[in-house]
Amino acid sequence: MNLIYRLYLLFSVFIFLSSCSPKADNNLVERAKVNFGSDWLFQKGDTVNSGWQAVTLPHTSNIEPLVVNNQWQGVSWYKKTFTANNEKKNLKHFLYFEGIMQEAQVWCNGEKVTIHKGGYLPFTADITNFISPDNHDNEILIKVVNTDNSKIPPGKELKVLDFNLYGGIYRNAYLITTGQVYITDAVHANKKNGGGVLVHFNEVSDSSATGIVKIHVQNDSEQKKNIKPLVEFVADTIIKGEFSSKEIAVNAGSSISFEIPVTINSPDLWSPETPNLYDLNVSILNEENETLDNKSFKTGIRSMAITEDGFYLNGKQRFINGTNRHQEYPYVGYALSDKAQYRDAYKIKQAGFDFVRLSHYPHAEAFMDACDELGLMVMNCIPGWQYYEEGEFVENSLQNIKDMARRDRNHPSVIFWENSLNESEMTEEYMVKANKVLKEELPYDNIYSAGWIDHPSYDIFIPARQHNKAPDYWNDYDKGARKILIAEYGDWEYYAHNAGFNQKEFKDLKEDERTSRQLRGFGEKRLLQQALNFQEAFNSNIKGKNTIGHANWLMFDYNRGYANDIESSGISDIFRIPKFSYYFYKSQKPPYQDNFTGPMVYIANYWQKDSSGKVVVYSNTDTVELYLNDNIVERKKAGRDRFSDSLKFPPFTFNLPEYKKGSLRAVAYIDNKKVAEHLVTTPGQSARIALSYDESGKPLKKSENDVVFLYAKVTDEYGNIVHSADNEIKFEVIGENAQIIGENPVKAEAGIATVLLKTNSTDKSLSVKATSPDLEEISLELY
Template structure:
C-alpha cells in the first residue's frame, strides 16, 4: 500500500512541480530534496536545494574551498516504458554520477551541460542518485590553470539546475548528448534574411530505441504572437535502435527580425509524429537576424552598428556561481540598463538562463570557451575541443550569439590548435553568418579581439592597418590604467595601487576616485572610436569580482560586487542615443545623472552624464549655466560627451540638472547635501524579475543610511545588523555588515516564496527600518 501511495504522490509531482509537459515528454525541475556533505562517511548529511554552492565564502575570497563533496537524492518514479534522463546544466568541474549504486557517467568540465540516461536503472520506487563533485586544480580540464594563479574563481558544487526528463522511446535527442557534428536535437538556421522574406532550414535528430520500426515525421510551427507558420517533413522509416535526421526547408514572409531594440523571438514547436499521433515534442525559442562583418564594419539586419558592450563574470558574493535563473536574468537587465547592447562571456560558457535573457533583452553575445593564460597537454587540448563542440550545440539557436570566441584567452595558442578549433566550430555550424574570434591576430579567426592593453600606449589599436581584417576591443579601461602596460604577469603587480590612475575603485574609496574611474573609461572609449578598423568594444568590466590569486576584490566594475552602480555606470548609460526606446521596463530615452555627492569634499568641477543636447545646472535653484557638452581631446569622439560645470564655491544644498532636446526639457536629476545620519531605508533589487514563488531564488537587500530627509549619507560606515522573519528563507552574508559609501548589503535566499517575508535593519543611533516582501 505504501508503494501505491508513493506512486500517486510522484504522479502529482510530475503534474504540478516545475514541470514542462508536451505530449509524452516531461521535464521536471529536480532541484529539491537533496542532501550534501563534504565527508561521505558522515552519518548526517545537510539538506540542500539546487542550485547549490559547496561552501559559502567570505566577501573577499582569498582561500577558496577546493575538494570533494557529495550530493544525494532519493526519489520514486512511476513505472513506465519511456526513456528517462537526468540533465545537469552545470557542475563544477568534475562529476561522477551513480544511480542505484551503478556509476553512470564521469563528466569533466564545469561550464556546460551533460545528460545521463537512467532508463535501464530507474525503479518505480526507492531510487538513489549520488553525485561526487570535485573542483580541485586539474590541468586537463579547461581553464586548467591553478586557482592560486587564476584571474577568477571556480566555485564547487552542483551550481546550476538539474532536471529529470521523460520521453517516448522514439524521441528528439539532446544536441550535446547526441554528440553529432552539425546535428543532434533541433537545429534552426536561416541563410537568407531580408525584411521581405527569410528562408532556411530546420534539422531534427531522432532516435528510435524501441524494439519496433517506426514511420516518423515532424510538424514544425514558428509562432510569434498570433502569427503561426507550419511545415511538415517527409516521413522516414526508422528501424529499431537507429537514429535519423529529419530536415525541412522553411520560408517566412515579412519576418519579425530580432534586433538590439526590438528582440523579436519565435517559438519553434516541433512535434514528432508516428501513426498519426504525437509521440514527442519540444519547443525552443529563436530569432531571425542577419549579422555580417563587412569591409566597413559590423551590420545587424543591414544596418551598421558600432557595438558597445561589457564583460561579465557569473559570480555573486558569498554563494559564488550558485545563482538562480532569476538572478542571472537580473544581471542581464542591469547590463542592458547600463547602456550596453553586448556582453562578452568572460572567460567561459555561462548559464542557459543568462543566454535566454540576452535573447529576450536584445544583448549581442560573444560566446567564449574556458581559458585564461594557460595551454595544457594533449588531454587538455582534447577537452577544449570537446567544449567547443558542446558550446556550439547548446547555443547555436540563440540569436544573441554573433561571435564565437573559440580561443584560449591570453594563452600561448599554437597554430595547430587555432586551426583545429576553427575547423570544429565551422563543422558544427557551416553557415555564412557564423564568425569566430580570437585574441591572437591569426587568419583562422574572422575577428581579432585584442585587449586594449595588448597594444602600445597612447595609440593602442587606433593605427591597426590590415585592410581585410576587423578588430573588436575585447577588454579596455582597466589594465592599461592599473599597471601602465606591464604585460600579462599580473601576479607580480598584485599589490600595485595608484590612486590617481587606476580604474580599480571600490565605492568606499570616495567621490574623487570614482570620478577617476569614470574618466578612465571615458578616455579609453573616446580613444577606441578613433580606430577605423574597430567594430566595437567591451569594457572590463560590469561587476566587481573575486580572483583566485588576489587577496582583494577586483574593483574595476562599473557596479560593485553587490550590483550597486558607481559613477562610471551612468557615463555608459548616457552613451546610448536618447532616440532609442526599449521595453518600458528597461532604461532608455533621455537620461541625466549628476556624478557628485555634493558635500565639503566634492570637486567644484561637477560632471553631469547625459545624452541630452543641453543641460541647465542649478545650485540651490540658482542657474550656474545652461550649456552644451564639454568637448576635449578625451571626449571629442563620444556619442554624448559629459557636461562639466564649474561651481565658484561649495554651498550646502541641492544640485539640479535639467536636460533639453530641441529646446524641450526631457530629463532631470538632483542631488542634495546630506545632514547627520538619522535613519535606515531598506530596499531590494528585482530588476524587473519577481522572486520565484516555487523554486530557490536570491536577491540583494540594501540598507541605506540617510539623513532625516531621506538623503544618502555617502560617507557613513555604520555597522548594520539584518534580521529576517519568514518561512523557507535565510540571510546569506556577513552580518552585521559595515556600510560602504552609506549602504550595507546582504543576500536573501528563498527556497520558495509562498508567504510574506519581513527584513529588519538596525544600527546604533539610527532609526531602524523594516521591509515587507509579499508573494
C-alpha cells in the same frame, strides 16, 4: 437466436473491428521536464558519512567570505531519493545537469552511470536502465570534485587564476522523461552539425527569411517506426510558419536526422532594439499523426555580416558597445537563481550596452535566454585564461567548442564564438583545429569565430586594448577585410606601468590617481578617475579605422583566485550597485532608442564638504542647466576635449567657485524641451534606514526559489543617502523559507549595507527588518 450465439456474434464483430483499427502505439508518452532541484542532501569530504544536510539547487559547495582569498576546494557529495513513474515500460529517463564544477561522477541505485569533466557546459545522464522497474524509490549519488586539474579547461591552478571556480551543482538540474522515440539532446547526442534541434537562417530580409531546421530523432524501441516531423514558428500565439517532411522509417535502436527547409514571410527580426522571438515547436508524429515527442523553445531571426565597411545587423551598420561579465555573486559564488541571471542581463541593458562578452567561459542558460529576451548581443567563450597544455587539455578544450556550439547555436543573441583560450599561448595547430571544429559544427557563412591572437584562422581579432601600446593602441590596425573588436579596455592600461600579461606579478602595483580599480567606498574623487579612464579609452577606441566594436572591463566587481582583494574595475560593485562610470555609459546611448533608453542626466558628485567644485554631469541630451540652491550656475552644451572629441554625448563640466551646502540640480533639454532632471542634496546626520531589494525586472515570487540583494541605505531625516556613513546594519528575516547569506550584521559602504537573501518556495508571507544603533529601524514586506 439463443443468447450464447448472440454473444458469439458480438465477440466476433469486436475482434473484426479491433483488427481493422490502428494499433495503439504504446510509445505515446508526453515529454516531461521537471525541475530536479529540491530535496537534495549534501556533505563535504573524500568519503561519504552520515553527516548530510538538506540543500536545494543551484547550490555552492561552500559559502565564502566577501573577499575570497582562500577559496575552498575539494570533494563534495550530493544525494537525492526520488520516485520515477515507471508503470509504462517504454519510458526513457534522463538527468540533465546545466553545470557542475568541475568533475562529476553520477551513480543511480549504486551503479555508476557517467563521469563528466568540465564545469561550464551541460551533460546528460541516461538513467533508464538503472532505475527501479517498479514505482520504488531511486537514489542518485553524485561525487563532485573541485580540485585543481590541469586537464580540464581553464586548467590553471586556482591560486594563480584570474577568476574563481566555485564548486557544487551550481546550475539547474532536470529530470526529463520521454517515450522511446524521442528528439535527442544536442550535447548528449555528440553529433557534428546535428543532434537535438538546430535552426539556422541563411538569407534574411524584411520580406522573408529562408533557412533550415534540423531534427535528430532516436528510436530506442524494439520496432521499426515510421515517423515525420512537424515544425511550427509561433509569434503571439499565431502560427507564422508550419513545415513538415515526408515520412521516414527509423530502425529499432538507431537514429535519423531530418533537414527541413523553412521560409518565414515578413519576419519579425531580432535586434537589440527589437528583440523579437518566436516559439519554435517541433513534434515527431507517427503514421496516425499521433505525437511521439515534442520540444519547444524560443529563437529569433536576424541577419549578420562583417564587410569592408564594418559590422552589419539586419542590413544596418552599427558599432558594437559592450561589456564583460563574470557570473559570480558574493558568498554563493556561481550558484545563482535563473532570476538572478536575468537581473544581471537587465542591468547590463540598463547601463546602455548592446553586447556582452562572456568572460571567460560559457555562462548559464538562463543568462543566455535573458540576452535573447532583452536584446543583448553575445560573444560566447570557451573556458580559458593564460594556460595551455598539450594532450588531454587540448582534447577537452576542443570538446568545449563542440558542446558550446551545440548548446547555444539557436540563440539569436550569439553573434561571435570565441573559440580561443584567452591570453594563452595557443599553438598554430590548436588554432587551426579550433576553427575547423567550429566550422564543422556550424558550416554557415554568417558564423564568426574570434581569437585573441591575430591569426588567419579566426574571422575577427579580439585583443585587449593593453595588448598594444599607447597612445594609439589598435586604432591603426589594418588587415584589409579583417576586423577588430577590442575585447577588454579601461582597466589594465590604467593599472600597470606597461601592457603585460602577467597580472599576478603586478597585483600590488596600484596608484590611486591612475587605476580604474576603485571600490565604491574609495570616494568621489577616485570614482571620477575611474569614469574618466573609461571615457578616455572609449573615446579612443571608436576612432579605430577597422574597429567594429569594444567591450569594457567590466560590468561587475569580482573575486580572483590569486589576489586577496576584490577586482574593482567594475562599473558596478560586486553587489550590483552602480559607480559613477555606470552613468557615463548610460549617457552614451541615444534617447528613445528602445524601451530601456530615455533622456537621462546624472550629477557625478555627492555635494558634501570634500566634494570637488568641478562638477561633472553625464547626459544624452544637447543642453544642461546646473542650479545651486535653485540659483542657476550655467546653462551650456557639452564641451569637447581630447578625451571626448569623438563621443556622441560628451560630459558637461561646470566649475563652481566655492562649496555651499545645499542642493545641486541638473536640468536636461533636447531641442529646448525639458526631458530629464537630477537632484543631489548635501546629506545631514544619519537618521534612518531605507530598505529595498534588487528587483531589476524580476520581482520575488512565493512559488520560486531565488537569491536577491537586500540594500539598506543610511539616510538623513529627509531621505538623502549619507555617503560617508559606515553604520553597522543588522538584517533579520521575518517568516519561513528564507535566510540571510553573508556577513550579518554588515557595515555600510559609502552609505549602503548589502546582504544576500536566499528564498525557497512557500505559501507564507515574508518580510525583512533592518536595525542599527541610533537609526530608526525599518521593515520591508517582500510578499
